[in-house]
Amino acid sequence: MTLRKMAPYLYIAPCILLMGLFVYYPIVENFRFAFYAFSAFAPDKVFVGFENFLALFQDEVFYIALKNNIWYAVISIVCQVFGGLVLAAILEDPLTRLLSGFFRTAFFLPVIISITVIALLFSFVYNPDIGILNSFLRLLGLEEWTRAWLGESETAIFAVIAVSQWQSIGYIMMLFIVAIQSIPQELYEAADIDGANKFYKFLHITVPQVKEMLFVATLITLTGAFTVFNEPYILTSGGPGNASEVLGTLLYKSAFFRDEMGYASAIATIILVLSLAAAIIQMKLFKTGKED
Amino acid sequence: MEADKVTSTDYSIQSTRVRSNRRKNVSGAIPLYTILIFYFLIIAYPLFWMVVNSFKTTEEIFSNSWALPTTWLVSNYVHAWNTGISGYFLNSTIVTISTCLLTVFISSLGAYGLTRFEFKGKKLLLILCMGGMMLSPQVSLVPLYKLIQAMGIHDTYLALILPYVAYRIPITVLLIRAAFLEVPKEMEESAFLDGCSTWKVFTKIFLPLNLPILFTGVILTAYFTWNEFMFALIFIDSDSLKTIPAGLMQFRDALQTNWGVLLAGLMISAIPIITLFLFLQKYFVRGLASGSLKG
Numbered sequence: 116m117t118l119r120k121m122a123p124y125l126y127i128a129p130c131i132l133l134m135g136l137f138v139y140y141p142i143v144e145n146f147r148f149a150f151y152a153f154s155a156f157a158p159d160k161v162f163v164g165f166e167n168f169l170a171l172f173q174d175e176v177f178y179i180a181l182k183n184n185i186w187y188a189v190i191s192i193v194c195q196v197f198g199g200l201v202l203a204a205i206l207e208d209p210l211t212r213l214l215s216g217f218f219r220t221a222f223f224l225p226v227i228i229s230i231t232v233i234a235l236l237f238s239f240v241y242n243p244d245i246g247i248l249n250s251f252l253r254l255l256g257l258e259e260w261t262r263a264w265l266g267e268s269e270t271a272i273f274a275v276i277a278v279s280q281w282q283s284i285g286y287i288m289m290l291f292i293v294a295i296q297s298i299p300q301e302l303y304e305a306a307d308i309d310g311a312n313k314f315y316k317f318l319h320i321t322v323p324q325v326k327e328m329l330f331v332a333t334l335i336t337l338t339g340a341f342t343v344f345n346e347p348y349i350l351t352s353g354g355p356g357n358a359s360e361v362l363g364t365l366l367y368k369s370a371f372f373r374d375e376m377g378y379a380s381a382i383a384t385i386i387l388v389l390s391l392a393a394a395i396i397q398m399k400l401f402k403t404g405k406e407d
Numbered sequence: 408m409e410a411d412k413v414t415s416t417d418y419s420i421q422s423t424r425v426r427s428n429r430r431k432n433v434s435g436a437i438p439l440y441t442i443l444i445f446y447f448l449i450i451a452y453p454l455f456w457m458v459v460n461s462f463k464t465t466e467e468i469f470s471n472s473w474a475l476p477t478t479w480l481v482s483n484y485v486h487a488w489n490t491g492i493s494g495y496f497l498n499s500t501i502v503t504i505s506t507c508l509l510t511v512f513i514s515s516l517g518a519y520g521l522t523r524f525e526f527k528g529k530k531l532l533l534i535l536c537m538g539g540m541m542l543s544p545q546v547s548l549v550p551l552y553k554l555i556q557a558m559g560i561h562d563t564y565l566a567l568i569l570p571y572v573a574y575r576i577p578i579t580v581l582l583i584r585a586a587f588l589e590v591p592k593e594m595e596e597s598a599f600l601d602g603c604s605t606w607k608v609f610t611k612i613f614l615p616l617n618l619p620i621l622f623t624g625v626i627l628t629a630y631f632t633w634n635e636f637m638f639a640l641i642f643i644d645s646d647s648l649k650t651i652p653a654g655l656m657q658f659r660d661a662l663q664t665n666w667g668v669l670l671a672g673l674m675i676s677a678i679p680i681i682t683l684f685l686f687l688q689k690y691f692v693r694g695l696a697s698g699s700l701k702g
Contacts, residue, residue, distance in 0.1 A: 119605075120526070122520075122524065122605050123520040123521075123523075123524035123526045123529075124520070124526070125520075126516045126517065126519050126520030126524075126605075126609075127516070127517050127520040127521060127532050127536070129513045129516055129517070130513055130514065130516070130517035130536050130576050130580065131517075131532065131535060131536070133513065133569065133572055133573040133576060134535065134536070134539050134573050134576055134577070135535075136554070136573070137551065137554070137569060137570045137573035137574070138539040138542060138547070138573050138574060139535075139539070140550070140554070141547030141550035141551040141554060142542060142546060142547045142550075144547070144550035144553075144554075145546060145547050145549060145550050148549055148550060155552070155553075155556075201442075202442075202443075202446065205439050205442060205443060206443075208439060210435055210436040210439055211436065211439050211440065211443065214440075214443075218443050218447060220685070220688065221447055221450055221451060222446065222447075222450055223684075224450065224454070224681065224684075225450060225454075227630065227677075227680050227681055227684045228634075228677045228680070228681065229633065229634040229636070229651065229652050229655075229676060229677065229680070230634060230636055230652070231634075231636055231651070231652040231653075231655045231656065231676070232655065232673045232676050232677045235655060235659060235669070235673055236453055236454075236457050236670075236673060237453070239456075239457075239460075239666070239670075240453055240456075244469070245468060245469055245472045247452065247453060247456055247472075250472070250473065281449070281450070281453075285450075286695075289692065289695055290695060293692065293695065313435070334541075338541065338543060342543040342545045342546070344545055344636075344637055345636045345637065349636075349656070363545055366545065366548065367548075367641075370548065370549050370552070371641065376549050376553075379548070379549050380549045380550070383545065383546045383547070383548060383549060384546075386543075386545060386546055387546045390541075390543070390546075394541070
C-alpha cells in the first residue's frame with residue numbers, strides 16, 4: 116500500500132487504539148468477568164457460570180438498589196425532562212426576553228460546578244441543626260416536618276435524588292432552549308393570529324417541534340438514572356443501612372470493599388442491559404428511526 | 408375607495424388588538440416571572456449560603472448560619488489552600504490541560520481522516536469512533552481497573568488522562584467532524600496542486616480554519632475533566648496525586664468539623680470552572696447544542 120492509501124488509517128489510528136483499549140475492550144471483558152469469581156490482586160479466576168447472577172438475584176440489597184434506580188429514573192424524567200422543557204419554554208417566551216439571559220445563566224450554573232462540591236454543599240443543606248432546609252421549614256412553622264434528611268431510611272434516597280435534580284435541570288433546560296430557538300417563528304405568529312393561548316402553543320407547537328430533543332433528553336436522563344454513582348456515594352454511601360443504595364454504589368462496594376470482582380461485573384452487566392433496554396423502548400416510543 | 412376603507416378599518420382593529428395584547432402581556436408575564444424567581448431562589452440560595460458561610464468560623468455557622476459574617480475571614484481560604492487544596496488544584500490543572508490537548512488533537516486527526524478521504528471500512532471506523540458515546544464508564548469499571556493495573560499506570564496521572572481522552576473522543580470527533588465537513592473541497596485541492604502533503608493540509612488549513620470549534624472541544628473536555636469523580640476516586644490512591652473532586656473527600660475527612668474552611672475549599676474548587684463558563688458561555692452552549700451529551 117502506498118503512503119497515500121495508508122494515510123486515512125494512520126489519521127484514525129490513535130482514536131481507534133485509545134477507544135479500543137479503554138472503551139471497547141473493557142466492555143467486552145466485563146461480560147466475560149461476570150462469569151468468574153476473582154479478586155483484584157490475585158492472578159487467577161475461577162469460572163462459576165451464572166452463579167454471580169443467581170447470587171445477585173437473591174441479594175435483597177440488589178432489589179433495594181434497583182428500586183432506587185427506578186425512583187431515580189421516574190423523578191428525573193418528571194423534573195429534568197418535563198421541568199427543563201417548561202423552564203426553557205418560559206425563558207424563550209417573548210414576555211421574559213428582558214431577563215431571560217440572566218436566568219438562563221443562573222439556572223445553568225449548578226451544571227458547571229463539580230458534583231463533589233455540590234454534594235458536600237448539600238450535606239450542609241440537609242444538616243438537621245444548621246441546614247437551610249430545616250431552618251426554612253421552621254421559618255414556615257412546619258417544625259414537625261424537620262428531620263435528618265440523609266440519616267433516615269425513608270427520606271435518604273429522595274434527598275439524594277433531589278440533589279441530582281438541582282444540578283441537572285439546567286443542563287436539560289439548555290438543550291431545550293437550543294431546540295426551541297430553531298423553531299420557525301412563523302408557527303407561533305400563525306397561532307397568534309388564530310388567538311391561541313400559551314398552553315395551546317406550548318402543547319401544539321413547542322412540544323412537537325422539539326420532539327427530537329425530547330428523545331435525546333429522555334435518553335440522557337434515563338441512562339444517567341441507571342448509572343448514577345457520585346451523588347449517592349458522596350452524600351450517603353448508600354446508607355443508612357442500604358436504604359439509599361443504587362446499582363452504581365453496590366457495584367463499587369462489591370468491587371473495591373468486598374473484593375468480589377466477578378460479582379461487580381455481573382452488576383455492571385445488569386446496568387448495561389437496563390440502560391440499553393431503556394434506550395430501545397424509547398426508540399420504539401418516539402419512533403425516531405425514520406431515516407432507517 | 409372601497410379598498411381604502413377596508414384597510415383603514417383593518418388598521419384600527421389591529422391597533423386595538425395591539426393595545427389589548429400589551430395589557431395582556433403584563434398580566435401574562437407575572438406568572439412566568441413568578442416561576443422563574445421561585446426557581447432562581449432554589450438555585451441561588453444554597454450557593455449564596457456557601458459563599459457567605461465560607462467566611463465564618465464554625466461557631467458562627469452554628470449559631471447564626473443565615474446572617475452575614477461579623478468579620479469576613481479570608482483566612483479560611485488561606486487555610487483551605489494550605490490544607491491540601493493547592494496540591495489537588497495543581498493535579499487537576501495538569502490532568503485537565505493534558506487531557507484537553509490530547510483529546511482535541513487526536514480527535515482532529517480522526518475527524519480529518521474520516522472526512523477528507525475515501526477508503527475501505529470508512530463507515531465501520533466512523534461508527535467505532537462515535538459509537539462509544541452512549542457507553543458509560545460505570546459499566547466497564549472492573550475491567551478498566553484491571554487493565555490500568557496491568558499496564559502499570561495505576562496511581563499515576565496517566566491512569567486518569569488516558570481513559571478520559573478515550574471517553575471524550577466520540578463526542579469531540581462528532582463536534583470536529585461536523586466542522587471539517589464544511590471546509591470546501593477546492594481549498595485543499597489547490598493546496599495539493601501546490602505539492603502539499605495531507606499532513607500539511609491538515610496543519611496549515613484544517614486546524615487554523617476551525618479554531619473556534621477546536622476551542623469548543625477544549626472547553627467541553629475541560630469541564631468534564633475538572634469535575635470527573637469516579638475514575639479520580641478509584642484509579643488514584645496517593646493523596647498527593649488526587650484531583651480536586653476526589654481530593655475534596657479527603658479534605659473533608661481531614662477537616663472534621665472545621666466547616667468554614669471546608670466551605671472555602673469548595674469555593675476554591677468551583678471558582679475556576681465557573682469563571683471559565685461566565686466568560687466563554689457561547690462556546691459551552693455551542694458544544695452542548697451540537698453534542699447534546701454530558702459526560
